[in-house]
Amino acid sequence: MSLRTLPLLVLNMGGEMLYILDQRLRAQHETDDKTQRGGWSEDDRKRVLNDIVRSMFSKAFMEELMKPQGLYSQRALRCVLTRLAHTSIMRLNPASMDRLYDLMMMAFKYQLLLCPRPRDLLLITCNHVDAVRDMVKDSPCLINQINDAQRQILEMYTPLSDGELQFIRQTLLSLFQDVHVRVSIFLKEKIQNPDGRFVLPTSGPVPHGSDVPGLIRWFNSRGREVRRREFPSGGCYCSSLREGSFDVAGDRVTRLGTNMYCTTSSEDTRTSDSSKNTCKTKQQASVHPNPLAKEELNLLAKLMGGMEVWNLASADGGVKVNLFLSEQEEDDGGISSGGDEPAFGVINIQATQDHQVNTELTRIAEELLVQQDQPELPSNKGDDLLAMMDEL
């Protein structure tokens, strides 16, 4: 399908990730739970966000993202986003990353589906970027980085035709085709049905460039209108709003892509899998058996020394911090899938301030240097990207 999907995937899903992490870390700070060691202070939160933003918008990373390449599989994409999250001092265990990823996926899927016209996908991306810029507004250096990246993105995508942008959107939709995780905030706002499908409204403004349905016009051979008739449109549409801005700064008009977690509680980030089988991962893996992505994952595993990174969460040096408020949430292992009665799991982001992280990163970096002396591995899609991320 389209070879230009990766920047939009990473920026939009990365943006959603930052929204959620920001909200969770703020919630932790506001509970004032001093009984937990290694609680997250305001400075810690800012540091985590700054680190992730610095990696996500770094020049080298953006260049790598923008190379023409096929659609990443779910697994490969999740690897990239997990690595992004772990460029900060924070560590998320696999279960937490699972839930975080579910939220990110469903939010972006919702934005993709409800995007009024394909070009509005750029406005949605700009909304994410604008919000991230606001999160790091105390750091002029990061703001410059973000502005540069945004300029590049707009340069790349704005000249594309509506047909090409629709093709990109169709490619992105294929990635989320069979994902129907229910999210409390969506269910509460009635934008998602109990079966996990999103509601497509038949009211509201039509997309920019479209007319309100309901009119037939007839023309003569000289092109003059000779007759017109109206018909009931079946919906409740009104004229389109003004067009959003495609500049680095400006009013995007659309609300899609803005931070919906600003005024929410932890209740709203509950997710549950609507599929009856415990096979969500299997579904994701089977939809796009992309052999190239598998190769790149194998390489990633080698580069990172297997899955050792995950064990840091239980290492004695690290401090486990529960980012959610109630003890019940702490005990709750997560989503129970399978069984007819869907149980509402809670995102339990176990984050660790890892004092060993610098040591670990140094170790990985050293391994990378050693490997470079060996015969060159066959280059794979994503190899350069992932290798370069380790240097961030």
Add this chain to the structure above:
Amino acid sequence: MAKMYHKEKSIQIKSSASALYNNLSVLRIAPRCLTYFTVVHANVVNMVSASWDGLNYSHRQLQSKEGNVATSSSLIMQAAWCVLPSRDLLVLTSQKGIQMYESDGSIMVYWHALDTPETPTAQAVFARGIAAVRDKYICVGVSSGSVLVFDVPSKGSNITLSEVLEEHTEPITDMASECSGSMECIADLVSADDSGTLCVWKSGGDFQLLNKIPGFDTSCSSVKLWKGTVIAGYGTGQIRLYEGVTGILHAEVNAHARWIYSLDIAPFTGLLLSAAEDSLVRVWHLTISPETNNVEVRGQKVWIQWLAKVFIPFELFHILSPYHHKFKCIY
């Protein structure tokens, strides 16, 4: 106004429909009282064979195969049956090329690989837009804007690429052949692209371009040709009716609030269906008045109950029995 349709029994497909233009193809096999349906899901085609009495359904999946590769991960862009006088073929288009199968999907009879560059460029390569034309041609569109014309013998696998039509400069979105059955129509084929440009052709040893109707910077995602009239659905949700040979615009309908994904027409009754991302399918009635040779349009809407089902708007209700205005609802 009398209702122009009624709903029949629904048929469940094995997996979800991908978000692609014109993603439902139908083949009626009258001697066996069967109808075949295909819907593309990623790199697989879901096929359902349904008996006309509504009692028997049989499902199978056709995996995309390319050249010597047993199964391919390359995503399928479109699957459509091509009905020729002597045989029916199932044609699949993907990023790698064009596959043609016997109508039940059992045997691949032809494979055409697209020219793909060594290193990926930003412009994706794929084939999209399939039409059977007259007695022996199958035409397929390509992302470069070319239209490939294949010469199909009455049996066997000796299918050859006989011509490449180079008029479009944007990726082809859809193609359609004249479906009224009338031999008087001059135009045989219409092709549409992402810029909304429509090309009207006459088939033959060398295909002849009869008219090139300019677009208005909006992708035309679905097109039909009926009694010489081009019916085109656009990304803006508009449907336009042009006279094919002259390019005169007959009518313009503000039909949908969002991108139109599919059109279909019942050739004997002039019932037209349009389906769009706004989750609605609309039924229209077209008549051609002989004195003025103009096309009349009047419409009704079909309310889709399953608003929340993500990809349903991209499937099209197909009019199966034009004499009786019946159709099947598929989800």
